Amino acid sequence: MITSIGQGGRIFTxxxxxxxxxxxxxxxxxxxxxxxxxxxxTYNRLVRxxxxxxxxxxxxxxxxxxxxxxIPNLVEGxxxxxxxxxxxxxxxxxxxxxxxxxxxxxxxxxxxxxxxxATLGRLFALGESYPELKADxxxxxxxxxxxxxxxxxxxxxxxxxxxxxxxxTALESFPGNVVAGLGGAHERREYFxxxxxxxxxxxxxxx
Numbered sequence: 001m002i003t004s005i006g007q008g009g010r011i012f013t014x015x016x017x018x019x020x021x022x023x024x025x026x027x028x029x030x031x032x033x034x035x036x037x038x039x040x041x042t043y044n045r046l047v048r049x050x051x052x053x054x055x056x057x058x059x060x061x062x063x064x065x066x067x068x069x070x071i072p073n074l075v076e077g078x079x080x081x082x083x084x085x086x087x088x089x090x091x092x093x094x095x096x097x098x099x100x101x102x103x104x105x106x107x108x109x110x111x112x113x114x115x116x117x118a119t120l121g122r123l124f125a126l127g128e129s130y131p132e133l134k135a136d137x138x139x140x141x142x143x144x145x146x147x148x149x150x151x152x153x154x155x156x157x158x159x160x161x162x163x164x165x166x167x168x169t170a171l172e173s174f175p176g177n178v179v180a181g182l183g184g185a186h187e188r189r190e191y192f193x194x195x196x197x198x199x200x201x202x203x204x205x206x207x
Contacts, residue, residue, distance in 0.1 A: 042176055042178075046171065046179065049163070049167040049170050059156040059159070063156055064099070066149050068096055068099065068100055070145055072093075072096075073138070074120075074123065074142045077136060077138050078126055080136075091119045091122065095115050095119040098116070105190055106189070107191070107192075110157075117150075160192050161191050167189060
């Protein structure tokens, strides 16, 4: 610091190297704070998007389990009128077992569920061949419940896939790709979409 005395005894002070150092230090502190805020904000956004994919998947799981619970009642109802349609009834039961099997990834589970939907289509086609079955109140009630479950599954699937897409976009774009690389359980998720033949499975409208 340099001090000088001017006219009238006034004191003038000129700041030198110490002041420059203080300013530089302040700039560094501000930069660190901004970077820290940026990292925390980005990380929290990734966590929010990741949690959204998990929550939306939970909704799919709930609806799938509801559908699985309804199917045995449907099969038993059909058995009373079309017991000799053994192949169709067994196919539905087997497809349900595959869909409920543990250890399936999201893509494999989607394929199993679509295969189940296809076999259910064959089961409901029996209603056209057996008017008494179609007129059965229990069969009609389960059919209506499956219609509702199917619609909810379709909506939940769309919501989940949209959440996954948003999460992937955040992971792959800057600054999310940098922050995700710093640590944390941030990884890509599978879409709930069937591949190959399963994509062409007939969509059942239970009505």
